[in-house]
Amino acid sequence: MDSVPHVEHLPRIARSSAGHAAVEVSGQPMTHPARRLHDVDREPVVARVQRAYADGRLGFAEMEERLERALTAVTQAELAWAVADLPEPPDEVVRLRSANGRVRRTGDWQVPRVLQIESEYGGAILDLSQAVIAHSEIEIDLQLAYGSATIVLPPGATANVDGMQTEWGRVICKTAGRPRPGSLHVQITGKLGYGRLKVRSTRRPARRAFATQS
Numbered sequence: 534m535d536s537v538p539h540v541e542h543l544p545r546i547a548r549s550s551a552g553h554a555a556v557e558v559s560g561q562p563m564t565h566p567a568r569r570l571h572d573v574d575r576e577p578v579v580a581r582v583q584r585a586y587a588d589g590r591l592g593f594a595e596m597e598e599r600l601e602r603a604l605t606a607v608t609q610a611e612l613a614w615a616v617a618d619l620p621e622p623p624d625e626v627v628r629l630r631s632a633n634g635r636v637r638r639t640g641d642w643q644v645p646r647v648l649q650i651e652s653e654y655g656g657a658i659l660d661l662s663q664a665v666i667a668h669s670e671i672e673i674d675l676q677l678a679y680g681s682a683t684i685v686l687p688p689g690a691t692a693n694v695d696g697m698q699t700e701w702g703r704v705i706c707k708t709a710g711r712p713r714p715g716s717l718h719v720q721i722t723g724k725l726g727y728g729r730l731k732v733r734s735t736r737r738p739a740r741r742a743f744a745t746q747s
Contacts, residue, residue: 629649631655643665645671654678664687673721674723689734691717693718697721700727701727708733
C-alpha cells in the first residue's frame with residue numbers, strides 16, 4: 534500500500550571560499566567562466582531554455598536564438614547569457630519519510646539533485662525512465678530498515694551503489710557503474726536492514742524530458 538510521505542525541501546546555496554554567493558549556471562557555481570565547455574555543460578542550459586519556452590516565458594524566436602547561443606558557446610561566460618534572466622532551476626534536497634507505506638515515484642515527475650528516502654517498514658519504487666531530470670548527476674539516499682527498493686534508470690544511465698550499506702539485505706545493480714559523458718549518473722547511498730535494492734535500466738523505450746544539470 535502506497536502512502537503519502539512527509540516531504541521536506543531543503544535549499545542548498547552555493548558559496549565561494551570567501552563566503553559570498555557564487556554566480557551559478559544551471560545550478561552550478563560558475564567558478565571558471567573562461568573554462569572551455571563540453572556537451573554535458575550545454576545540455577542543462579538547453580533544457581532550461583526549452584522549459585522557459587514551454588512555460589511561456591520565451592517566444593519561439595527568442596528560444597531559437599538562445600538555443601543557438603547555448604549550443605555554440607565555448608566558455609561558461611558565453612553560456613551564461615542564454616539563461617541570465619531565467620528563473621533558477623530547482624536545486625534542493627528533497628526528503629521523503631514514510632513509516633509503513635511504500636514510496637512510489639513513476640511517470641512524469643521532477644527529480645531533485647538529492648533525494649532522501651526514510652522508511653521503517655515500507656519500501657520504495659523510483660522509476661526515472663520518464664522523469665524530468667535537471668542534473669547530470671543525482672544522489673539517492675535510502676534509509677530502509679525492513680523494506681526493499683527498486684530504481685529504474687533511463688537508457689544509457691549509470692549508477693554507483695558502492696555507498697550502500699547492508700545488514701541482512703543485498704544489492705543488485707544491473708547497470709554500468711562508471712559515469713559516461715552526456716548521460717545521467719546516479720550515486721546511490723544509504724543503508725538496508727533486511728530488504729533488497731535492485732537497480733536496472735528500463736525495459737521499454739522511454740519518452741522523457743532529460744535535462745542534465747549538474
